[in-house]
Amino acid sequence: xxxxxxxxxxxxxxxxxxxxxxxxxxxxxxxxxxxxxxxxxxxxxxxxxxxxxxxxxxxxxxxxxxxxxxxxxxxxxxxxxxxxxxxxxxxxxxxxxxxxxxxxxxxxxxxxxxxxxxxxxxxxxxxxxxxxxxxxxxxxxxxxxxxxxxxxxxxxxxxxxxxxxxxxxxxxxxxxxxxxxxxxxxxxxxxxxxxxxxxxxxxxxxxxxxxxxxxxxxxxxxxxxxxxxxxxxxxxxxxxxxxxxxxxxx
Amino acid sequence: xxxxxxxxxxxxxxxxxxxxxxxxxxxxxxxxxxxxxxxxxxxxxxxxxxxxxxxxxxxxxxxxxxxxxxxxxxxxxxxxxxxxxxxxxxxxxxxxxxxxxxxxxxxxxxxxxxxxxxxxxxxxxxxxxxxxxxxxxxxxxxxxxxxxxxxxxxxxxxxxxxxxxxxxxxxxxxxxxxxxxxxxxxxxxxxxxxxxxxxxxxxxxxxxxxxxxxxxxxxxxxxxxxxxxxxxxxxxxxxxxxxxxxxxxxxxxxxxxxxxxxxxxxxxxxxxxxxxxxxxxxxxxxxxxxxxxxxxxxxxxxxxxxxxxxxxxxxxxxxxxxxxxxxxxxxxxxxxxxxxxxxxxxxxxxxxxxxxxxxxxxxxxxxxxxxxxxxxxxxxxxxxxxxxxxxxxxxxxxxxxxxxxxxxxxxxxxxxxxxxxxxxxxxxxxxxxxxxxxxxxxxxxxxxxxxxxxxxxxxxxxxxxxxxxxxxxxxxxxxxxxxxx
Ligand code: SF4
Numbered sequence: 001x002x003x004x005x006x007x008x009x010x011x012x013x014x015x016x017x018x019x020x021x022x023x024x025x026x027x028x029x030x031x032x033x034x035x036x037x038x039x040x041x042x043x044x045x046x047x048x049x050x051x052x053x054x055x056x057x058x059x060x061x062x063x064x065x066x067x068x069x070x071x072x073x074x075x076x077x078x079x080x081x082x083x084x085x086x087x088x089x090x091x092x093x094x095x096x097x098x099x100x101x102x103x104x105x106x107x108x109x110x111x112x113x114x115x116x117x118x119x120x121x122x123x124x125x126x127x128x129x130x131x132x133x134x135x136x137x138x139x140x141x142x143x144x145x146x147x148x149x150x151x152x153x154x155x156x157x158x159x160x161x162x163x164x165x166x167x168x169x170x171x172x173x174x175x176x177x178x179x180x181x182x183x184x185x186x187x188x189x190x191x192x193x194x195x196x197x198x199x200x201x202x203x204x205x206x207x208x209x210x211x212x213x214x215x216x217x218x219x220x221x222x223x224x225x226x227x228x229x230x231x232x233x234x235x236x237x238x239x240x241x242x243x244x245x246x247x248x249x250x
Numbered sequence: 251x252x253x254x255x256x257x258x259x260x261x262x263x264x265x266x267x268x269x270x271x272x273x274x275x276x277x278x279x280x281x282x283x284x285x286x287x288x289x290x291x292x293x294x295x296x297x298x299x300x301x302x303x304x305x306x307x308x309x310x311x312x313x314x315x316x317x318x319x320x321x322x323x324x325x326x327x328x329x330x331x332x333x334x335x336x337x338x339x340x341x342x343x344x345x346x347x348x349x350x351x352x353x354x355x356x357x358x359x360x361x362x363x364x365x366x367x368x369x370x371x372x373x374x375x376x377x378x379x380x381x382x383x384x385x386x387x388x389x390x391x392x393x394x395x396x397x398x399x400x401x402x403x404x405x406x407x408x409x410x411x412x413x414x415x416x417x418x419x420x421x422x423x424x425x426x427x428x429x430x431x432x433x434x435x436x437x438x439x440x441x442x443x444x445x446x447x448x449x450x451x452x453x454x455x456x457x458x459x460x461x462x463x464x465x466x467x468x469x470x471x472x473x474x475x476x477x478x479x480x481x482x483x484x485x486x487x488x489x490x491x492x493x494x495x496x497x498x499x500x501x502x503x504x505x506x507x508x509x510x511x512x513x514x515x516x517x518x519x520x521x522x523x524x525x526x527x528x529x530x531x532x533x534x535x536x537x538x539x540x541x542x543x544x545x546x547x548x549x550x551x552x553x554x555x556x557x558x559x560x561x562x563x564x565x566x567x568x569x570x571x572x573x574x575x576x577x578x579x580x581x582x583x584x585x586x587x588x589x590x591x592x593x594x595x596x597x598x599x600x601x602x603x604x605x606x607x608x609x610x611x612x613x614x615x616x617x618x619x620x621x622x623x624x625x626x627x628x629x630x631x632x633x634x635x636x637x638x639x640x641x642x643x644x645x646x647x648x649x650x651x652x653x654x655x656x657x658x659x660x661x662x663x664x665x666x667x668x669x670x671x672x673x674x675x676x677x678x679x680x681x682x683x684x685x686x687x688x689x690x691x692x693x694x695x696x697x698x699x700x701x702x703x704x705x706x707x708x709x710x711x712x713x714x715x716x717x718x719x720x721x722x723x724x725x726x727x728x729x730x731x732x733x734x735x
Contacts, residue, residue: 019721019724035729041675043672049641049664049668051665086634144617145617175618177618180614187706188258188612189710194268220714225711227712228711
């Protein structure tokens with residue numbers, strides 16, 4: 001089984017810890033991961049803001065960089081959803097507009113194999129107990145794309161429940177968007193901030209020490225809001241919790 | 251109207267409005283979820299509803315002609331209106347021809363869309379809204395802010411004040427000592443409206459559906475006021491968007507299940523009125539159907555955007571939308587607020603105004619609207635599609651003619667930034683150099699104040715610290731250059 005790691009632009013630049021956690025976790029589970037150096041941003045910021053044409057070269061790059069792998073694993077629900085939901089659309093539109101160049105075919109080969117980390121763990125490796133230890137109270141925020149576009153369901157919670165020492169507490173209004181939405185956070189700053197503030201209030205109200213997500217981008221928004229409110233609740237990516245063990249706390 | 255972000259920012263600051271909206275939308279969304287969960291075949295119903303609508307839209311000309319024949323055969327008159335102005339002219343002329351100067355109205359989105367009440371007022375005709383929430387909006391010189399509950403932004407106390415201060419201007423005044431008890435408020439409205447129903451000679455309505463095979467108009471409602479307006483007047487004038495047609499009664503059955511559960515969380519709506527042409531000695535003696543285009547066939551020409559025409563105006567998407575909940579309905583600047591408004595309005599009106607160009611961005615793309623939509627409109631997909639139209643322009647249909655439109659103004663800097671970002675992402679060497687530089691100068695990076703457009707972020711949110719080493723560099727350092735590809 002050849003497994004490639006897709007580290008998103010946000011992971012790479014702002015949260016390399018998350019990427020390193022994925023590597024540590026997968027290697028502990030006996031998976032040898034490769035990191036194709038040709039990879040880059042999935043193009044979601046451009047695409048979601050209306051710049052489909054600017055996205056196309058990045059889609060081509062992705063399809064090229066990850067061709068031939070059995071699975072492409074990424075610690076980002078929204079980037080996995082971008083590849084699975086939107087790449088086929090972009091391929092089809094490119095073909096319809098006469099810029100095919102085999103893009104649709106290349107995308108069809110790679111998109112269905114691109115998995116968010118918890119899908120890979122639960123569906124491909126068939127594990128929910130990854131031998132992790134994280135002795136803290138944690139609340140889980142299911143990010144929108146993980147929840148609705150990918151349909152991760154209870155996979156992340158099942159993984160969390162199997163972590164030694166971890167106490168999982170419910171988050172009220174968990175399924176509501178945190179208000180990030182990429183450029184939405186800047187274009188509609190007032191509404192985005194109001195959504196973030198409500199989310200932060202709910203998180204603080206749980207009394208948890210950490211709030212866990214499967215997306216560093218939402219984490220940036222939630223963490224930035226919590227920090228501005230002076231809260232000590234720590235935003236943490238699920239991969240970092242799962243990478244943590246008794247011997248080596250992450 | 252200001253662009254969406256400006257109007258929304260103002261609404262966000264209004265604590266009472268936010269409280270009213272939050273309470274109302276959360277109550278109804280929870281009830282809806284329970285009502286939908288009762289039906290084991292909801293996903294199949296939803297798919298069937300979408301499929302019927304799509305098929306009808308693909309052959310819309312055929313079904314509309316069939317509808318026209320059926321309505322005419324049943325004794326009604328069909329009028330075609332290309333746009334709002336034409337529809338208003340037709341309705342005004344029809345009312346004037348009866349010699350009347352007053353009409354009673356059934357709650358209808360489409361007459362809001364075309365601004366019918368104002369057009370009638372200009373011709374000296376008074377139109378009285380009879381739906382309770384529409385009445386509140388009308389008496390308060392206000393605009394509707396929700397598809398189903400137009401006065402959702404008002405609480406009981408505000409409604410009592412509006413009734414007490416304004417009812418007398420439009421007929422019977424509110425009773426002395428009116429309280430904000432719901433039963434009291436409903437009774438005040440009942441007394442106020444009763445006289446109007448009994449006196450009215452002309453009724454104006456929209457329709458939820460038009461059945462092509464028999465020419466039957468279908469109006470569903472909760473209060474019964476609509477039925478009074480449909481049956482008591484001598485003349486009934488119905489303005490209906492062309493997308494409201496369904497081919498047969500069997501098709502209708504699907505929507506009569508989807509609509510009430512999605513909108514009011516009821517298994518069946520309390521009043522379903524069906525009206526076919528005219529009948530001797532029962533109901534209106536004259537029935538006029540005004541079929542309205544007003545941008546709909548242009549939307550139909552767009553293969554991605556046309557799914558918005560499936561909408562059955564249930565308002566479920568509004569009730570789950572976190573943006574609508576904070577921004578309120580007025581910020582959307584049209585009869586159609588919330589997620590459906592954000593994709594329908596820019597298709598019906600185009601994206602030339604600042605407001606209309608801002609609507610496709612009035613969403614965080616969280617997908618909650620798509621999840622609840624009973625006819626499975628992929629609202630996020632259409633939003634992104636329309637964003638492309640805003641920033642790039644391109645081929646669209648305007649009043650039936652293929653036209654190339656220019657990008658909306660004000661996006662030049664963003665376009666340059668997007669292109670630059672894409673170029674960097676497509677040149678990993680450059681990207682790496684940039685990341686290294688950021689890592690090396692990370693202690694200089696601000697966490698609390700960014701310049702330019704970034705300020706909108708740092709006004710309320712801190713930035714994460716820049717890490718010492720990007721992931722790529724760590725990988726290369728610990729695994730060596732050749733361990734990837
Ligand atoms: S878009 Fe869907 S959910 Fe929204 S009002 Fe229309 S039918 Fe209802």
